[in-house]
Amino acid sequence: MKFTFTKLDNVFFKLLPYLSEAATKIMLVIARYTDGYHKSFARISYSTYEKDTGLDRDTIALTLADLKEKGLIYCSPNYEYNIDWNKVIETIDELSNQSEKTTSKVSKIGRKKRLPQAVKNDQKQANSVGKNDTFKEKDLKKPLNKEEFLEKFLSLSKEAQDNYIETLATREQSQWIIEIRFSK
Numbered sequence: 001m002k003f004t005f006t007k008l009d010n011v012f013f014k015l016l017p018y019l020s021e022a023a024t025k026i027m028l029v030i031a032r033y034t035d036g037y038h039k040s041f042a043r044i045s046y047s048t049y050e051k052d053t054g055l056d057r058d059t060i061a062l063t064l065a066d067l068k069e070k071g072l073i074y075c076s077p078n079y080e081y082n083i084d085w086n087k088v089i090e091t092i093d094e095l096s097n098q099s100e101k102t103t104s105k106v107s108k109i110g111r112k113k114r115l116p117q118a119v120k121n122d123q124k125q126a127n128s129v130g131k132n133d134t135f136k137e138k139d140l141k142k143p144l145n146k147e148e149f150l151e152k153f154l155s156l157s158k159e160a161q162d163n164y165i166e167t168l169a170t171r172e173q174s175q176w177i178i179e180i181r182f183s184k
Contacts, residue, residue, distance in 0.1 A: 006031060006032050006035055006036035007035055007036075008028075008031055008035065009035075009085050009088075011085060011088055011089055011092065012027070012031070012088065014092050015027075015072075015088055015091065015092055018091070018092070018095045018108055018109055019108060019109050020063070020108045020109065022053070022055055022059050022060075022063040023063050023066065023067060023108070023109050025052075025053035025054075025055060026049065026053065026055075026060065026063050026064060026067060026073075027067065027072070027073070027083060029044065029048070029049055029052045029053060030042070030044065030073060030081050030082065030083055031083060032052070033048075033081075034081070034082050034083065035083075040082055041076060041080035041081065041082045042080060042081060042082070043078065043079055043080045043081075044081055046060060046061075058171065058174060058175075058178075061178050062174075062178065065178065065181055066109060067109065070087075070091060070109055071084060071087040071091070072084060072087055072088055072091060072109065091109075146176055149173060149176065150176060150177075150180055153173075153177065154180070161177075
């Protein structure tokens with residue numbers, strides 16, 4: 001067996017403390033299929049991500065969205081990915097400064113505790129906004145269609161949206177949220 005290897009920029013290792021396990025795996029796969037094959041961009045299918053990372057599709061989608069939102073990866077209109085190493089360097093500097101200024105721990109990129117709860121709630125329907133801009137367990141009883149759900153969901157603050165996704169979203173609702181966030 002002949003061993004081959006992928007050249008990986010050293011700056012990636014400085015980013016590791018700030019990445020979740022899922023984000024680390026996703027970025028390594030992108031590096032493998034771009035830098036490893038001496039390409040600028042690579043079209044990587046979800047089945048390839050699943051096979052190479054052991055992650056499920058929902059986790060992959062949410063992690064890719066988070067990495068794109070942070071600017072660490074770029075996705076072309078043809079769904080070809082690459083890592084923006086200059087943005088990685090900027091992000092490391094920002095996160096280092098942020099962790100120096102605060103005593104609280106900096107949250108990790110790609111840290112999405114959304115899906116396990118979403119899978120558990122798969123049979124439930126979270127449907128209406130409760131008091132104080134949050135969804136409540138009792139609100140899971142009234143089913144809403146996609147449009148009604150998204151209208152109420154988008155009326156929430158960003159913090160309330162993230163809290164809802166993390167704690168109450170069903171798999172179907174997670175998919176709706178992914179679709180709306182990717183369409184922006």
